[in-house]
Amino acid sequence: MQNNSQSRATLGGKLSAVLVAAGSSVGLGNIWRFPYVAGDNGGGAFLIIYILCVILLGLPLMLSEFSIGRATRLNAVGAFRSLNRRWSFLGYNGILAAFLILGFYFVVAGWTAEYLVHSITGDLAQLSSPEEYKSVFDNFITNPWRPILYTALFVLATHIIIALGVQKGIERSAKLLMPLLFLILIILSIHSLLMSGGTEGLKFFFTPDFSKVTPSTVLVALGQAFFSLSIGLGTMVTYASYFKPDTNLYNTALNVTILDTSVAILAGVMIFPAVFSVGIEPSSGPSLVFITLPSIFNGLPLSMVWSTIFFLLLVIAALTSTISLHEVITAYLHEEWHVSRKTAAWLTTLSTMVLASFASLSLGVWNEMKICGLSLFDALDYLTANIMLPVGGMFTCFFAGWKLDQQVLKAQITNNGAIKFRIYKLFRVLLRYFCPIVLLLVFLDNLGLF
Ligand code: PFF
Numbered sequence: 001m002q003n004n005s006q007s008r009a010t011l012g013g014k015l016s017a018v019l020v021a022a023g024s025s026v027g028l029g030n031i032w033r034f035p036y037v038a039g040d041n042g043g044g045a046f047l048i049i050y051i052l053c054v055i056l057l058g059l060p061l062m063l064s065e066f067s068i069g070r071a072t073r074l075n076a077v078g079a080f081r082s083l084n085r086r087w088s089f090l091g092y093n094g095i096l097a098a099f100l101i102l103g104f105y106f107v108v109a110g111w112t113a114e115y116l117v118h119s120i121t122g123d124l125a126q127l128s129s130p131e132e133y134k135s136v137f138d139n140f141i142t143n144p145w146r147p148i149l150y151t152a153l154f155v156l157a158t159h160i161i162i163a164l165g166v167q168k169g170i171e172r173s174a175k176l177l178m179p180l181l182f183l184i185l186i187i188l189s190i191h192s193l194l195m196s197g198g199t200e201g202l203k204f205f206f207t208p209d210f211s212k213v214t215p216s217t218v219l220v221a222l223g224q225a226f227f228s229l230s231i232g233l234g235t236m237v238t239y240a241s242y243f244k245p246d247t248n249l250y251n252t253a254l255n256v257t258i259l260d261t262s263v264a265i266l267a268g269v270m271i272f273p274a275v276f277s278v279g280i281e282p283s284s285g286p287s288l289v290f291i292t293l294p295s296i297f298n299g300l301p302l303s304m305v306w307s308t309i310f311f312l313l314l315v316i317a318a319l320t321s322t323i324s325l326h327e328v329i330t331a332y333l334h335e336e337w338h339v340s341r342k343t344a345a346w347l348t349t350l351s352t353m354v355l356a357s358f359a360s361l362s363l364g365v366w367n368e369m370k371i372c373g374l375s376l377f378d379a380l381d382y383l384t385a386n387i388m389l390p391v392g393g394m395f396t397c398f399f400a401g402w403k404l405d406q407q408v409l410k411a412q413i414t415n416n417g418a419i420k421f422r423i424y425k426l427f428r429v430l431l432r433y434f435c436p437i438v439l440l441l442v443f444l445d446n447l448g449l450f
Contacts, residue, residue: 008073009165010242010243011166011167011171011244016171016174017243017247018255018259020170020171020174020242021239021240022178022256022259022260023170023173023178023321023323023324024235024236024320024321024325026181026260026320026321027230027317027318028105028108028112028317029224029227029228030264030317031289032112032289032314033227033286034267035268036283036286036288037220037224038050039275039283041213041217042213043204043282045209045213045217046212046213047205047208048208049213050224050264051261053222053225054229054257055257056430056438057222057225057226057438057439058231058257059253059254061226061229061232061396062229062236062256062257063253064400065231065235065236065240066236066237066249066253067400067409067413068083068237068396069236069237069238069240070240070241070243070249070412071408071411072241074241074335075091075234075237075241075328075332075335076091076233076331077095077234078091078336079234079237079241080234080237080399083404084403087395087399087403090234090392090399091332093233093388094234094392095332097389098233098325098326098328098329099329100380101233101325101380102325102352102355103352103355103358103376104356104359104380105322106151106158106356107359107363108286108318109151109154109315109319109322110147110148110149110150110152111141112314112315112318113154114140114150115307115311116308116311116312116314119308119310124297125303125307127295127298130280130291130295133291133295134291137291141364142363142364142367144364144365147363151353151357151360154318155349155353155356156349157319158323158326159346162326162327162330162345162349170327173320177319177320181313181317184309184312184313185266185270185313187309188270188306189269189270191306192270192296193269195274195277195296197273197276198273198274198277200273200277201275201276201277201282204272215442215445215446218442218445219390219442219445220386222442223389226385226393227384227385228264229257229260230324231389231393231396232389232392232396233328233384233388233389234392235324235325238328239327246415249413250413271288271293278292280295289314297310326348326349329344331344333347333348355380358376359376359377359380362376362377363377390439390442390443394443397431397439400431401428401431401435401436406428413427
């Protein structure tokens, strides 16, 4: 695979574009991060703000990223640079963000792999109270080497898929994994809905209490929306560079957004009834999924099967997302540093593994070391989701709305006039005015400037 457009890989049919992009979007962000962030921020009100962010900011931004990627057919840095030299910083922001996200994402992905193994061996089923699950979880993540071992396994799995290349690795795995993931999630949500005592949880999740909303809630919802949709860092630019010329970009963006948001809501429906029925605090943070669900499964017949299915689901979701983050960096190194794709993949794998090991240790033996009061793990999460992605998103909207040749944008969205895009004017207003201004205001508000 070379970096000129003729010999660049492309993805197969229309479905592939949706599945591959949805594979990137749907991940731990939906199933692990969304429920605990929603739980931390009051539930129902957060959900409404989140959905508004997805529709008004996320969708236009995803469509812009798709257009930029397919117009240039280059990696994130190359894409911005080829359109306007001065804007290549946006590509670099993306590469750095992808690297930093992988630093903590691989760690959580490692936890899911460990939990999958313990589900299969039946170890998890032997515990009974939520307290026991909590102490097992705390022991595990603070252990110096076990989480690193599982993280390494996960990094290796990602590496293998990336090394197989775009068509064989990324496309095939998304086609297989995404439908499987939906099926498992729907079964578990139905089960959770049928549980006794779960209505409290549904109420928490669906009844808005706006008294809990602060400026930081809006920033967190925004960051979560961008993180979940994989936008603001060039992942969708990179993936769209492999789309076919006749792929309908708007439909693809719409489908991905709907799929991603449905998965987040389904995850809430699966988790909150469970949280309330065993009496766990919905605001218990990153451990929420790892403590709540095993203790629920434990009360069920065939608990091993349930927890195996659930953690398989998490592993699958994580893998299709780590692949996309890895691809952002690999494509950049391959095309901009002119090294082979294999070397580029190895460089990415090794460097992210080192960062992830540090992040893992920062929760245990190195927990004294703090960056602005946060562990390295939390700092990576906060910096990327709440700062780098919204900032990247803000400049990308500005770029697409004001700097990018509108003929290029229009040609991409309408496939050179072959398809109609009736809401172009609305889309342009959102891109030029609404999105950059809202993003800027949210930031200034969070800095305490109002
Ligand atoms: N969207 C992924 C998730 O929700 O888990 C995480 C992610 C993947 C973020 C790719 C950013 C990205 F570029």
